[in-house]
Amino acid sequence: MIQRSVHLRNLIQSSSIGSLSKLRTCKFFTSQAAAASLPQVCEPSVYSDEEYADIDWNNLGFGLMPTDYMYTMKCTQDDNFEQGQLSPYGNIELSPSAGVLNYAQGLFEGTKAYRREDGRLFLFRPDQNAIRMQIGAERMCMPSPTVEQFVDAVKQTALANRRWIPPPGKGSLYIRPLLMGSGPILGLAPAPEYTFLIYASAVGNYFKEGLAPLSLYVEDESHRASRGGAGGVKTIANYAPVLKALTRARNRGFSDVLYLDSVNKKNIEEASSCNIFIVKGNVLSTPATNGTILEGVTRKSIIGVARDLGYQVEERSISVEELMDGDEVFCTGTAVGVAPVGSITYQNKRVEYKMSAHPMCRELYSTLVGIQTGLIEDKRGWIVDIN
Known part of the structure; x- marks a missing residue:
């Protein structure tokens, strides 16, 4: 086994x-x-x-x-x-x-x-x-x-x-x-x-905001997954438990909920329906998939695209404080695509991220879509023609 x-x-x-x-x-x-x-x-x-x-x-x-x-x-x-x-x-x-x-x-x-x-x-x-x-x-x-x-x-x-x-x-x-x-x-x-x-x-578009930046709420009471559980696989049992926190956040005007690890309650994991990335300088970081985080296909693809473009990519533990201090934050997922984050709220503190003229997430997204639409050569065999 x-x-x-x-x-x-x-x-x-x-x-x-x-x-x-x-x-x-x-x-x-x-x-x-x-x-x-x-x-x-x-x-x-x-x-x-x-x-x-x-x-x-x-x-x-x-x-x-x-x-x-x-x-x-x-x-x-x-x-x-x-x-x-x-x-x-x-x-x-x-x-x-x-x-x-x-x-x-x-x-x-x-x-x-x-x-x-x-x-x-x-x-x-x-x-x-x-x-x-x-x-x-x-x-x-x-x-x-x-x-x-x-x-x-x-x-x-x-x-x-x-x-x-x-x-x-x-x-x-x-x-x-x-x-x-x-x-x-x-x-x-x-x-x-x-x-x-x-x-x-x-x-x-998955989010009602369309292509507008998302507003995330960091949940510190309930958790999406725990060590030894099934958070790292896409079981149906993972999703109903987040509905209470997600509904509460959306009623307050937030786009989605970002969850913390259940052990230390200080490291970010993922949102209700997508993975998360943080940009600091020229470094792109995302929480490591250690059994509690779903290894998204879009997540993996963005990591590959970023490395091809010469960016340093780290998969590691990221504290919520480090997240709040990032230059840029974005989410990835099959349903959501690549979605920029405009603000994050944690324990009544709200941080807004300035949208730079050339955000990394836009470059990564444009490259990914370019591969999908045929404008950029698919050198990895990612595209499957079906007609």
Whole structure:
């Protein structure tokens, strides 16, 4: 078990999507009339790249907008996942005693599909989401799809819902893979059956502020995660506990909550839904992922971009006092992208960060988006074309 965990973590550092280049890609019918033929048959898409769903692309927020299709596959506790299938988006049936409902035996991921100016559709580093799900599944005693199965399923979901992928620069198709204990269980134990499910939604900016700087509130009463827990994996159980602090902060006008470590109660960890970075001089620092912090795919990508640009990057413990003394602060995440922080409030003290003419976060964000849109050469194999 330990060796497998180490192997998976090594994969995160070294894996390249190039090894997945031979995966099958299929274009699927995306009309309701064709739904019956979708589950097992690959067909040419009836939609061209110029045809979109009938929605206002200029006013997308980050809310649920059901698309046409979702993807599912199942397996038992002692088996492996086999080929799944697409079906029309809709409700699913679960036993009242399903492991995910009774014991929160579940994980989720978040990735996005984008559309370029030339009409090409692509994903950004989906293999990293697949590997992170495998690590999380091991922690939560669940079987998981292989990297190839995961990426292929995400591709199929994106292509089946291609008319919901926004025009270039208008947003993205947020893709949500779920892994859950769907089998019935009464006593505390792993579920006997598991479901891997993917759905999608067209989205714009995560925060209501849009591209405006965020205002964060440092929470010093409750904690997001503790040592030895599951804060370092994307289990569903990590998120409901932050709702009370998040709701309280938003009612006071803050964008999000930043949490401290549960042992010393002085080092920053992460916000409710994203990682955090601090800039001091030419040094970029972010809390180390020590088991209580989720290792975000955008976080990892920004670290790589920063080092390529010649910046010194440190992953280490950062006290809240050091944070308040930083030159610049920003957050990263699949949903939030790269979001500058305008102010942080801690124990009734508010610090505002001056937006310099050339902030590091803007340079990093521009470089990352340049790679994604094809304006900058992708030398790392991060981009996965799907059409």
